[in-house]
Amino acid sequence: MAEKEKFTLVLFSGDLDKALAAFILATTAASMGMEVTMFFTFWGLNVIKRNEGPIKSKGIMRKMLNVLNRGGSSRLKLSKFNMLGMGTWMMKKLMKESKYPSIDEFIEMAKEMDIKMAPCSTSCGILGLPDDAFTDGVMSQAGAAFFLAQARESKTTLFI
Amino acid sequence: MQADETLDCFGLMCPMPIIKTAQAVKKMKIDQVLEIVATDKGIKQDMPAWCKTTGNECLAIEDSGEDIKVYVRKARD
Numbered sequence: 001m002a003e004k005e006k007f008t009l010v011l012f013s014g015d016l017d018k019a020l021a022a023f024i025l026a027t028t029a030a031s032m033g034m035e036v037t038m039f040f041t042f043w044g045l046n047v048i049k050r051n052e053g054p055i056k057s058k059g060i061m062r063k064m065l066n067v068l069n070r071g072g073s074s075r076l077k078l079s080k081f082n083m084l085g086m087g088t089w090m091m092k093k094l095m096k097e098s099k100y101p102s103i104d105e106f107i108e109m110a111k112e113m114d115i116k117m118a119p120c121s122t123s124c125g126i127l128g129l130p131d132d133a134f135t136d137g138v139m140s141q142a143g144a145a146f147f148l149a150q151a152r153e154s155k156t157t158l159f160i
Numbered sequence: 161m162q163a164d165e166t167l168d169c170f171g172l173m174c175p176m177p178i179i180k181t182a183q184a185v186k187k188m189k190i191d192q193v194l195e196i197v198a199t200d201k202g203i204k205q206d207m208p209a210w211c212k213t214t215g216n217e218c219l220a221i222e223d224s225g226e227d228i229k230v231y232v233r234k235a236r237d
Contacts, residue, residue: 031183031210100173101176
């Protein structure tokens, strides 16, 4: 095949359902032979935070934020019907019963498929997220120009 | 239809049958045929679309009501 088609998306949301949609499309695009870049910004960074251990950030406000907004693929909530976690628990149960992959498994798949996952550097700066806040296999932090350079070469771009 | 390999996607939902097909086809030789046994109804639209994009050939789709069998010929590396 000639040069690979590109697919680039921004995941702005940290909701479980929206993250799922993003990973479904990203992994499918990769399986269709496309070169995929996922750019994680703001609440979307919660999706790729590692699940274990505390996240060390500087300053009282950022420390507080990263306790209240801990994130990590196992802590994501549904955008609707979370119902204090019960709705999310039920959705995860339904997904498991349907043999559907979890976000964690989708992240692993994305890594195996060489999907680039870039955390937004500005969001990381403001929210106080060091490089080691993220799960292994995530790219180094990148900015808007990186995203736009990828996006302008992509036939398909999405903002989720 | 004769197939060189069979991929069990029974009970799996979109996009897993497509992702597993892509992985399986990668390991096969050109002109070999993969049989995919699935239950996700979307596969009837998805597999021809996947084949069209990746340059492979969707030979047949057989829906028995209990499962859907799709045959894909690897046409390129």
